[in-house]
Amino acid sequence: MSAELSAPTSGGRTPPVIRVLVLATFVVILNETIMINAIPRLMEDLQVTERAAQWVSTAFMLTMAAIIPTTGWFLQRVSTRRAYATAMGIFLAGTALSAVAPTFVVLLLGRIIQAGGTAVMMPLLMTTLMTVVHEHDRGRVMGNVTLAISVAPAMGPVISGLVLQIGSWRWLFVLVLPITGVVAWLGLRQLENVGEPQAGAIDWASVVLAALGFGGLVFGLSRFESTNLTSPALIVAAGVALIAGFVFRQLSLQRSGTPLLDLRVLLAGTYTKALVLMSFAFMAMLGSMILLPLYLQKLRELSPLETGLLVMPGGLAMGLLGPTIGRLFDRFGGRLLVVPGSIGITAALGGFTQISMSMPYWQLLGLHILLMVSLAATFTPVFTLGLGALPQHLYSHGSSMLGTLQQVAAAFGTALAVTVMSARGDSLVAAGTDAITAHLDGMRLAFLVSAVLSLIVIVMALLLPNRAAAHDESDESETAAPELIKG
Structure with a gap:
């Protein structure tokens, strides 16, 4: 493994570590929107209602909202390579499970696992970029990040539309699987560790409050309809209350220097x-x-x-x-x-x-x-x-x-x-x-x-x-x- 990077680099070229992370982020973010066009096929093949089928997208978003608050703590506790291997490994497992899912529940579980890997990649990319790229070059390199995070969601519905014209919705995962595997392999070959991991125990109360609070808030917001305002509003209120508890917990933990966020x-x-x-x-x-x-x-x-x-x-x-x-x-x-x-x-x-x-x-x-x-x-x-x-x-x-x-x-x-x-x-x-x-x-x-x-x-x-x-x-x-x- 190459020597660890600690100082920002400058010189007009994007560091290899950032190129690897941008490519991986593009692949995982693509999957956030790739199922949008597949809803009618899922309803027919897996015998579910439209509202249930929408959960393949909703569950992805909920999982992201629940996990991302924990990534600040996580990225400070593990090496860059371990964070990358964890994220890509989880994403690969979720993709494989989704491709062979015999029932809608299993497909939903696969999507949740996929989202768990995706939730780590974006903060990992941003944190690494800010650490290894000199201030005078950050705009240019951040522009490459913008390419990944904006083109990927835009391409998702187009790619899924093309695939669904000729094949099953399962091919949306089958085609992504080898691409993700190659990207993960290339990343582990080229990726260098950035900085030194820090010691510190995780506060599980904060994890639970973050997951239920942010997840509940996003879930409540996703349930709003013109004919159904009361129950989503109550879920949102509960989510906000749990987030308030999470905030107070972090303020308390900052005295010991180990807040989750x-x-x-x-x-x-x-x-x-x-x-x-x-x-x-x-x-x-x-x-x-x-x-x-x-x-x-x-x-x-x-x-x-x-x-x-x-x-x-x-x-x-x-x-x-x-x-x-x-x-x-x-x-x-x-x-x-x-x-x-x-x-x-x-x-x-x-x-x-x-x-x-x-x-x-x-x-x-x-x-x-x-x-x-x-x-x-x-x-x-x-x-x-x-x-x-x-x-x-x-x-x-x-x-x-x-x-x-x-x-x-x-x-x-x-x-x-x-x-x-x-x-x-x-x-x-x-x-x-x-x-x-x-x-x-x-x-x-x-x-x-x-x-x-x-x-x-x-x-x-x-x-x-x-x-x-x-x-x-x-x-x-x-x-x-x-x-x-x-x-």
């Missing part, structure tokens, strides 16, 4: 602003990602494959522009990118409020590309600015919190969009409006809500600095830490 990351002002911006951007993005396919398939009657092909250029543009945006960030700073990007997000969502049954597809394509490019111009700098404002010993915890809130924001954005759309559509139908007009109006209102949420992204973009003052923020977090512990 170190909340001192919130004392870095730039990181906290970046966290808020990313959360609202994810809410707006995921709301639109659920609405646009519904509009194209339910109202414009496109096939899942046609829908995937229409939204694919936006996802590809977002990913392929990532490295360029990263280089611009390294040269000019964040404000030149984040402020126009946040305005572009609002403009695109505002454009979607004008959808109709006759809107040309080229306009829809243009709006979607504008949205994705604007998100790329926002995400890469904000990731870099936020994590760059933290001291090195908090990178893993900052990555963990960022990943956790992404899952919560995604669930909230989806729930809000679907609930607003359904409530508006149902009320218009009850008033005598025809179903198509009612559903179209509901979608317009849901897009409007997403556009309004995105205004907060603009506000936070204006508050972010052009560069992350890492040393000042670090000193501030160290000196202010006793205040948060007492809090």
Whole structure:
């Protein structure tokens, strides 16, 4: 094994460890959206209802939300190679189980295991990047990360649409299995350990509170419907209460220096602003990602494959522009990118409020590309600015919190969009409006809500600095830490 890396490297080339982790992250994130088009096939082959079949995606998201809060502690306790081997091994096991699943319950278990491996990969990639890449090169390298995390979800529905045209849903896992195996093997051959693992016992009460709290919150949000608000609201309230217990537990554990999720990351002002911006951007993005396919398939009657092909250029543009945006960030700073990007997000969502049954597809394509490019111009700098404002010993915890809130924001954005759309559509139908007009109006209102949420992204973009003052923020977090512990 090569010598351990401890100091950030600079020189215009992406470190091999990051290339390996980006490739692995691309493969595992691809699976988060690859089952979207397979729901009808699952209903037929495994004899389950549509609501039950949706759990192949919901369970993946729930597992991510439950596990990611623990990754900050985990990544500080094991070597890079062991974390990578654990994540890829778990993902491979889940993929193999899903491919041969004889029943829906076994398939669901396989998806949960898959998600367990995926939950470790993204924080591992972010933490390693911040450790081994010099501050002046982080934007460029983070751009490559953006390529992986944005192109993979965009390609999932397209790939699944193509596979389902010629084969069973099981091939979605069978084809991924050897690719994952090769990536895991290459990674273990080339991967170097970064930093030294730290000693420390795990607090199981925190694990339980995090899993039930964040998992319960995402589950409750995923259950919202216009005709069923009470029970999901109670589940969300219970999740919030458990999260509050988790927060108090972490504040207590910080006295001994072994919290599961170190909340001192919130004392870095730039990181906290970046966290808020990313959360609202994810809410707006995921709301639109659920609405646009519904509009194209339910109202414009496109096939899942046609829908995937229409939204694919936006996802590809977002990913392929990532490295360029990263280089611009390294040269000019964040404000030149984040402020126009946040305005572009609002403009695109505002454009979607004008959808109709006759809107040309080229306009829809243009709006979607504008949205994705604007998100790329926002995400890469904000990731870099936020994590760059933290001291090195908090990178893993900052990555963990960022990943956790992404899952919560995604669930909230989806729930809000679907609930607003359904409530508006149902009320218009009850008033005598025809179903198509009612559903179209509901979608317009849901897009409007997403556009309004995105205004907060603009506000936070204006508050972010052009560069992350890492040393000042670090000193501030160290000196202010006793205040948060007492809090």
